[in-house]
Amino acid sequence: MKKINSLTGMVDLLPSKSNHEDIANKIYTVERKLKKIFENFSFFEIRTPALEHTALFERSVGESSDIVNKELYTFLDKNDNSICLRPEGTASVIRSVIEKKLDGDLSKFYYLGPMWRYERPQKGRFRQFFQAGVEVLGYPEGLAELELVSMICNLNKEFKINNPVLKINHLGNPETKEKFSRSLLDYLNPMKSDLNEKDLSRLKNNPLRVLDSKDPKTQEILKDAPSISDYLPKSSLELLLKIKKIFSEECNIKIDHNLVRGLDYYSGFVFESISSDLGAQDAYLGGGRYDNLCSQLGGKDMPAIGMAIGIERLALISSLSKNSRITITFIIISNNNQSKAYKIAHNLRSTNKNIYIDVQLSDASLKSKLRRANKDNASYAVIIGDEELESNKVILKPLNIKDSEQTVMTINELKKFIQDLG
Secondary structure (H helix, E strand, O other): OOOOOOOOOOOOOOOHHHOOOOHHHHHHHHHHHHHHHHHHOOOEEOOOOOEEEHHHHHHHHHOOOHHHHHHOOEEEOOOOOEEEEOOOOHHHHHHHHHHOOOOOOOEEEEEEEEEEOOOOOEOOEOOEEEEEEEEEEOOOOOHHHHHHHHHHHHHHHHOOOOOOEEEEEEOOOHHHHHHHHHHHHHHHHHHHHHOOHHHHHHHHHOHHHHHHOOOHHHHHHHHHOOOHHHOOOHHHHHHHHHHHHHHOOOOOEEEOOOOOOOOOOOOOEEEEEEOHHHOOOOEEEEEEEOOOHHHHOOOOOOOEEEEEEEHHHHHHHOOOOOOOOEEEEEEEOOOOOHHHHHHHHHHHOOOOOOEEEEEOOOOOOHHHHHHHHHHOOOOEEEEEOHHHHHHOEEEEEEOOOOOOOOEEEEHHHHHHHHHHOO
C-alpha cells in the first residue's frame, strides 16, 4: 500500500530524541520566552479560531494583496459559505473585538498560533507556520509606538539576535498616501515595460506595493522615484526622529522611506526588523499602525497598532542556549511489584517541578534501558527491583558524568536529592 506523506510546506515538529533536528524544542523555547516578554509589558493573551470567513481577509488585508489573490486556503462549508484558514492574526483579533463589543475599550492583546499561506516554502517560511503577535488597541499615535519599539529592543536582546536592524517609516494619513500614490504612478507609468508581471499588477492595484519589490531591476528604477518623505506632515517626520533618538543606544534603527509593509490596512507608522542571517527574505517581525481597520470591518473608529513575529524565523536566528532540563530515567526491573515501584516514581514527580522523570515502560533489559537513557540525554537513572523494594531503597546511577559512581539510597534520601537538583 502506498504510504501517505505530509503536504508540501506542512512540517512535522519532532523532539530531538527522534534523531531529527529539534525544531519542536526551539519553537517551544521561543514561544515561552515571547509569552514572558509580552506579559512583562502587561499584554493579555487572546485566542481566535483557525477558520474565519474569507470576506474578513478580503476586506482587511486587501483583495489586491498576494495573500488574498494567491495564498489563502479557501473552501466552501456545507452551507456554501466561503471560509478559509487564517493567513494572519490581526484581522481575527479586530473581528473578535468588534463582535464582543470591546472596540470602545483600551486593550493590549497578544496571540500565538499557527497560520496558513499557500506560498513557495523556503528558509524559515512554510505553508503552515507559527506566528506571535501583539495588538495595542484604542491608543492614538505617540506612546504606543514607543511601547512596541521598546518591546522589539527587549526581544532582540533576550533572543541574542546577531546585528538586527529595525527599519521604520511613516505612511502619513489617507490623504498623504493618496497624493504620494498618484506621484509614484506618474513616475512609474512611462517605465511600465521594464517592470515584471508582479510589479505591474501592484502598480495597477496599489502603487505603494511596488516599493516592496524584491526585483533588482525594479529597485534600480525606484532610486530616482519620489519619496514619501516629501509628502509627510512635520509631525510624522518628527515621530520617526524621536523614536530613533530614544532607542539609538539599544537598537540599530534605520529610517527607510521605501518601507511600506505588504498589507493594505497599514497607515501611519510602519516597521520591520531584519537579520542578514535569514538571507533574501530577511524580516522576522513587522507591523505598524492600522487606525482605519476597525471601522472598515463594521466597528467603531479605533486607533490601533500591532506587530507579528515569525516564530520559525526567530528560532533560526536566535542564539539561545540549549534547554538545560534535567531528566531522571526511572527503570523498574521488579518482576512482581511493578505497580508498587511505579507508585514511587509517581510520588517523586511532585518533588521538584523543574526535574523531568521518565519512567521506562518497556520490558527491555537493564542494559537496553540504560542505553536508551544515555541516548535521551538523561542525567541520572534510578533503578529499582525486587530487592530494592524490600529494603525501601533505590540505586541512583549518574549518566554522562565522568568519574561518578552509582549510589544506593533510601526513598527519602532520593527525594531530598531531587529536591536539591536544578
